[in-house]
Amino acid sequence: MPRAKTEKSPVAPRAPKKPATGAATRSRKRAEGSTGPDIFSSAATSSVSTKTSTLFLTNQFNLVAILSSGCMKPRGGFSKYYADLLDLVPGTIPLFTHKVPRNLIGEVLREQFTIPVVAEFDTIGFAFTDAPEPRDIGLNISCRPVPVSMLTRIYFRNEKDRKEVLARKYEGVEFALFETIVEESKFDGADVPLEQLTTRLSAAKCEDLPEELFILADRVAGSVVMGLCAAEQLSVSALDVAKLSAAQASSDGGSSDDQVLPHIGWPAVDADPGASLDEALFAAATHVLRRTDRHIAWDPLKVLREVHDVFIERWPEAPKAVVDMLRKMWLALKMEIGYPHFEAFDGAAAGNALLWTLSDPKATGIGPKGKLDLGPRVRLMTALLSGSLSGFELLPSTSKPKHLYFLGGRLQAAFVNSSGKRVDVGLRLETNDGSWRLVDGGQILTKGARAKAAASEPAPPADILAACRKLGWLDCLKTIVHPVKHGDVIVSADGTVTINGDATVETVVDMEIYRRRLSQK
Amino acid sequence: MKLPAFKLLSKEQDKVNNLPLSGSYLVIGPPGSGKTVVALYRARMIQDQGEHTQLITYSRVLMGYIASGADAEKIQAIAVTYHRWLERQYRDLYRTQPPRASGATNSFKYDWQRIIKQVLEKPPPKGAIPYGIIDEGQDMPAQFYTVARWMTKNLTIFADENQRITEDQCTFDEIRRAANIAADETGTFRLTKNYRNTREIALLAQEFCTGLESDVAELPTRSGPPIVFKHHQAMAQSILQIKRFHELNPSAEIGVLLPTKYLVKKFYHKLLYAIGNDDVVHHYYRNRAKPVGEPVFDVPGINVLTYASAKGLEFDVVFLPELQSMYFSDPTAGDFRMQFYVLISRARERLFMFYTGEKTRMLEHLEIVVRIAAEKAKESADLVPF
Numbered sequence: 032m033p034r035a036k037t038e039k040s041p042v043a044p045r046a047p048k049k050p051a052t053g054a055a056t057r058s059r060k061r062a063e064g065s066t067g068p069d070i071f072s073s074a075a076t077s078s079v080s081t082k083t084s085t086l087f088l089t090n091q092f093n094l095v096a097i098l099s100s101g102c103m104k105p106r107g108g109f110s111k112y113y114a115d116l117l118d119l120v121p122g123t124i125p126l127f128t129h130k131v132p133r134n135l136i137g138e139v140l141r142e143q144f145t146i147p148v149v150a151e152f153d154t155i156g157f158a159f160t161d162a163p164e165p166r167d168i169g170l171n172i173s174c175r176p177v178p179v180s181m182l183t184r185i186y187f188r189n190e191k192d193r194k195e196v197l198a199r200k201y202e203g204v205e206f207a208l209f210e211t212i213v214e215e216s217k218f219d220g221a222d223v224p225l226e227q228l229t230t231r232l233s234a235a236k237c238e239d240l241p242e243e244l245f246i247l248a249d250r251v252a253g254s255v256v257m258g259l260c261a262a263e264q265l266s267v268s269a270l271d272v273a274k275l276s277a278a279q280a281s282s283d284g285g286s287s288d289d290q291v292l293p294h295i296g297w298p299a300v301d302a303d304p305g306a307s308l309d310e311a312l313f314a315a316a317t318h319v320l321r322r323t324d325r326h327i328a329w330d331p332l333k334v335l336r337e338v339h340d341v342f343i344e345r346w347p348e349a350p351k352a353v354v355d356m357l358r359k360m361w362l363a364l365k366m367e368i369g370y371p372h373f374e375a376f377d378g379a380a381a382g383n384a385l386l387w388t389l390s391d392p393k394a395t396g397i398g399p400k401g402k403l404d405l406g407p408r409v410r411l412m413t414a415l416l417s418g419s420l421s422g423f424e425l426l427p428s429t430s431k432p433k434h435l436y437f438l439g440g441r442l443q444a445a446f447v448n449s450s451g452k453r454v455d456v457g458l459r460l461e462t463n464d465g466s467w468r469l470v471d472g473g474q475i476l477t478k479g480a481r482a483k484a485a486a487s488e489p490a491p492p493a494d495i496l497a498a499c500r501k502l503g504w505l506d507c508l509k510t511i512v513h514p515v516k517h518g519d520v521i522v523s524a525d526g527t528v529t530i531n532g533d534a535t536v537e538t539v540v541d542m543e544i545y546r547r548r549l550s551q552k
Numbered sequence: 553m554k555l556p557a558f559k560l561l562s563k564e565q566d567k568v569n570n571l572p573l574s575g576s577y578l579v580i581g582p583p584g585s586g587k588t589v590v591a592l593y594r595a596r597m598i599q600d601q602g603e604h605t606q607l608i609t610y611s612r613v614l615m616g617y618i619a620s621g622a623d624a625e626k627i628q629a630i631a632v633t634y635h636r637w638l639e640r641q642y643r644d645l646y647r648t649q650p651p652r653a654s655g656a657t658n659s660f661k662y663d664w665q666r667i668i669k670q671v672l673e674k675p676p677p678k679g680a681i682p683y684g685i686i687d688e689g690q691d692m693p694a695q696f697y698t699v700a701r702w703m704t705k706n707l708t709i710f711a712d713e714n715q716r717i718t719e720d721q722c723t724f725d726e727i728r729r730a731a732n733i734a735a736d737e738t739g740t741f742r743l744t745k746n747y748r749n750t751r752e753i754a755l756l757a758q759e760f761c762t763g764l765e766s767d768v769a770e771l772p773t774r775s776g777p778p779i780v781f782k783h784h785q786a787m788a789q790s791i792l793q794i795k796r797f798h799e800l801n802p803s804a805e806i807g808v809l810l811p812t813k814y815l816v817k818k819f820y821h822k823l824l825y826a827i828g829n830d831d832v833v834h835h836y837y838r839n840r841a842k843p844v845g846e847p848v849f850d851v852p853g854i855n856v857l858t859y860a861s862a863k864g865l866e867f868d869v870v871f872l873p874e875l876q877s878m879y880f881s882d883p884t885a886g887d888f889r890m891q892f893y894v895l896i897s898r899a900r901e902r903l904f905m906f907y908t909g910e911k912t913r914m915l916e917h918l919e920i921v922v923r924i925a926a927e928k929a930k931e932s933a934d935l936v937p938f
Contacts, residue, residue, distance in 0.1 A: 091570075092566055092570075095558050096558065096559070099557060099558045099559055110559065111559070111561075111562075111563060111566075113563075143567060143737070144567055144570040144571070144572075194573075194601075195570075195572070195573065198573065198597050198600060198601055199569060199570065199593075199597055200596060200597070200600065201557060201558040204558060
């Protein structure tokens with residue numbers, strides 16, 4: 032077996048072993064009455080791998096996409112895709128047990144300047160999807176993403192290919208974390224007719240999920256991760272956080288957006304100093320989701336450090352199991368994230384790690400029946416993470432939201448009405464006999480109805496008022512004078528208002544204008 | 553300037569970034585298509601292979617802009633102007649200065665025939681010469697490429713012939729012939745997506761595109777405020793407006809672009825007086841081949857520059873005051889259109905166009921074009937998905 036050159040990082044790139052949670056996840060989903068597709072769930076039946084490794088044949092472009100996203104996903108998960116084997120039967124990931132069939136190499140070289148590569152994954156304990164007799168041709172099939180933390184080696188056909196691929200550097204892609212080996216024999220497996228392979232892959236009956244679900248999962252998973260680090264700051268005060276964020280953005284040397292951005296939406300945070308972990312997570316994730324609407328330079332390595340510092344080093348009263356869970360997540364994420372730009376941040380792997388952890392009783396060991404239950408808000412986040420809102424009933428059930436986002440600490444959904452116009456609806460979390468619902472009152476509000484609803488909503492928190500003053504958004508503020516007696520108010524012809532006697536003055540926020548301000552780009 | 557992550561690069565950019573290490577290539581693309589970004593990616597890649605790499609540009613301002621981007625990304629490649637590069641390379645190889653054209657009043661007018669003859673008679677050894685990466689390649693004369701082909705190991709040229717603004721500048725065919733680059737998909741590559749401008753700005757720029765090979769970029773979906781085209785009583789009014797804009801948007805990178813050196817000098821001093829902070833207001837022009845002032849990039853503030861210096865740069869907000877000082881006999885002629893194509897496409901978010909005094913034929917034409925572009929932006933706004 033020729034081994035022309037091997038490079039290995041001084042830091043071992045191995046993730047903590049993930050427990051085989053396929054069964055646990057499925058039982059949980061069933062218990063919650065899952066209704067929608069779940070991009071992280073395994074297929075209906077699965078078998079746990081006892082093989083040490085499996086091989087994935089692709090080209091260098093998709094390999095970089097996999098490394099930068101932290102996750103090997105089915106075809107639908109690629110926003111930028113170069114033809115390879117994922118295209119044969121969308122929804123399935125074909126993995127080979129020993130060598131990749133030599134006749135398939137042409138399938139990954141259909142686009143200009145592509146170079147074949149084989150990624151080797153350590154898949155002990157990984158639950159592959161069962162399909163009739165795929166293994167007689169040395170094939171394993173997965174319908175769900177495989178985290179990059181399982182990737183151990185990358186093989187090239189020759190030194191020239193290896194040099195060309197490793198010469199290109201991208202933010203967040205660290206080839207040095209893996210062994211890069213020139214080994215032609217890995218590309219020299221016995222031929223497998225394309226038709227035969229396609230038939231076997233089709234038998235797995237994987238669902239080809241749309242890209243939007245992966246994007247949603249990325250955003251929410253990313254926000255959960257980011258939220259972990261922001262949670263402590265959030266418990267101070269909304270304005271302090273805004274200041275901190277502005278200072279951080281300017282110290283990052285960010286662009287004008289970075290400095291403007293933290294002022295948008297930050298004041299609406301309603302976390303309190305006594306917020307529980309799930310409340311803090313939710314509020315933090317809310318922040319981050321809002322921030323993703325604009326470009327922001329964010330250093331996830333810094334984020335990881337903060338996760339470590341905040342939750343592992345400086346939170347002595349935290350339950351040991353929570354610390355253990357966070358430590359596991361941190362270790363997994365450390366290897367799976369390395370993105371200096373938040374907008375390029377692909378949280379699928381982070382989400383996967385989170386789901387592995389949250390869904391497995393053995394991983395946490397606390398909560399009812401040994402399962403960690405962080406509360407409905409985190410469950411909502413994990414449901415959003417799965418892209419399915421599984422476990423939640425979304426009303427109106429007939430409309431599928433085009434876009435979910437957060438505004439003022441509330442989950443909002445954007446729908447498209449029959450005339451093609453966008454309608455935004457505020458959703459709230461409600462419970463009914465243990466099942467959770469996202470409710471908007473059962474109707475999609477028109478613009479007028481929304482204005483009416485906004486007018487009748489409770490007074491905004493005082494920090495929004497303070498924020499409007501601080502930011503100079505004076506058009507958001509209305510001053511109302513309440514005289515003790517109505518007859519004591521005299522309005523003269525030149526507009527001067529004179530009040531005789533006692534009066535109280537109240538400043539309120541015009542939420543319509545405030546929201547418009549928040550949404551201004 | 554920050555290099556985007558892989559996910560944010562388009563397939564076209566991936567392709568250019570994955571051009572083989574050896575070989576010469578021409579990459580063509582309209583403004584905002586990421587030519588400079590991909591040039592920096594390529595420079596970093598070649599540099600990492602231990603090869604000496606030089607990033608060559610025509611203007612000193614663009615060189616400074618690229619150098620600041622290279623510094624930020626820790627790219628060691630040297631950014632240099634084409635005059636300096638030619639002088640230095642020629643002197644190192646032939647122990648003499650490159651010959652000047654006889655009777656040339658401009659010290660940068662070279663005797664290309666003699667230079668080419670010298671290079672062909674005694675070509676430099678391949679080991680002694682750098683990789684050349686050229687940005688805004690249409691700015692150089694065609695003969696330069698005949699020379700550069702022999703004085704570099706390989707060339708990657710980024711260019712847009714719609715952005716030629718002087719008669720010396722060359723077309724893609726001239727570049728390809730001189731640098732011996734194939735016109736097919738083995739040598740010439742295209743970038744087509746506009747990442748810089750808002751839809752409104754891109755639509756206005758499109759009105760001025762001359763439609764040569766690089767053609768216009770795909771329209772961006774990102775929408776922004778409308779273009780402002782306004783009459784001011786005097787220059788002071790334009791200065792006041794820029795000052796106010798800066799005060800309300802202190803974090804914005806603002807470019808104030810003017811047609812002549814004289815106006816740059818005058819405008820800079822008045823603006824500096826109005827704002828009162830020379831950390832904020834910067835300027836640059838050349839006076840008898842000597843640089844005056846220093847533009848500052850990638851930090852909030854105002855750069856006052858000539859039109860010629862603005863090529864290849866980008867700002868959050870661009871002000872084009874004193875438009876009446878531009879003289880074009882025919883506002884539909886190619887040079888007029890190319891000039892405005894370049895100027896308009898510098899703006900990322902907002903564009904302001906001001907003039908003082910009488911409205912000339914050129915200004916009338918400009919106003920109509922701005923109105924047409926605004927109508928197109930309004931019409932297409934409904935088609936843009938949210």
